């Protein structure tokens with residue numbers, strides 16, 4: 001809607017500009033009106049860089065070795081996911097420097113779903129009385145995603161709610177995150193807790209899990225559950241109990257929000273690359 005409006009405004013402006021003159025200006029030079037044929041596109045060797053360090057990846061192998069702008073290209077290198085995308089001339093290809101099994105679990109909800117993420121920042125409405133704890137969660141989510149995330153008392157894109165009667169929590173789950181999408185872009189989330197003590201750092205469940213609000217915020221950002229207990233997004237009782245995400249989660253979120261689009265497919269295929277694999281939207285309800 002915003003794009004359409006912008007185009008309409010731009011067109012109106014162009015119309016006014018075109019009507020403002022009245023004089024027709026002759027070309028100053030015959031050379032200016034002779035159409036110069038565009039040079040044919042040239043296939044080049046892609047520039048490949050690490051998404052973590054930005055450094056060139058010398059071991060990268062591109063297929064094809066030289067690629068035309070707009071054409072599909074696949075790039076492999078030890079220690080990185082195989083990247084498939086449409087080539088953009090003059091733009092490096094940034095490789096994802098993580099294990100495939102790890103990324104399939106935490107980014108692609110097991111591998112069969114597309115990458116989901118926000119298109120920009122959002123506002124968070126905390127449950128009254130939990131502002132201090134939610135402020136910690138918001139600061140950490142902002143840090144790892146690079147998004148502008150702010151707290152508000154008004155209705156917001158993301159809302160934390162206390163509701164012991166939430167039916168999804170009937171099986172003793174601590175919390176549930178509901179996500180709403182536009183395509184594979186996250187547009188709203190609602191996090192429902194069963195008790196105030198489980199927001200952040202109060203109640204322990206089996207000796208662990210002191211950071212449930214930060215875990216749910218990971219779901220809000222688009223993460224699924226992690227296979228590493230070093231992570232906040234682990235479902236294990238002895239998972240990372242800290243108030244900052246694990247290094248793997250931080251890197252995954254950086255790749256998602258700096259270098260990848262909604263609808264990227266496992267292990268690392270950009271939207272638009274021809275494929276026979278259908279893309280699925282992740283579940284909108286994540287319990288615990």
Ligand SMILES: [Zn+2]
Pocket residue numbers: 215219225286287288
């Ligand atoms: Zn969870």
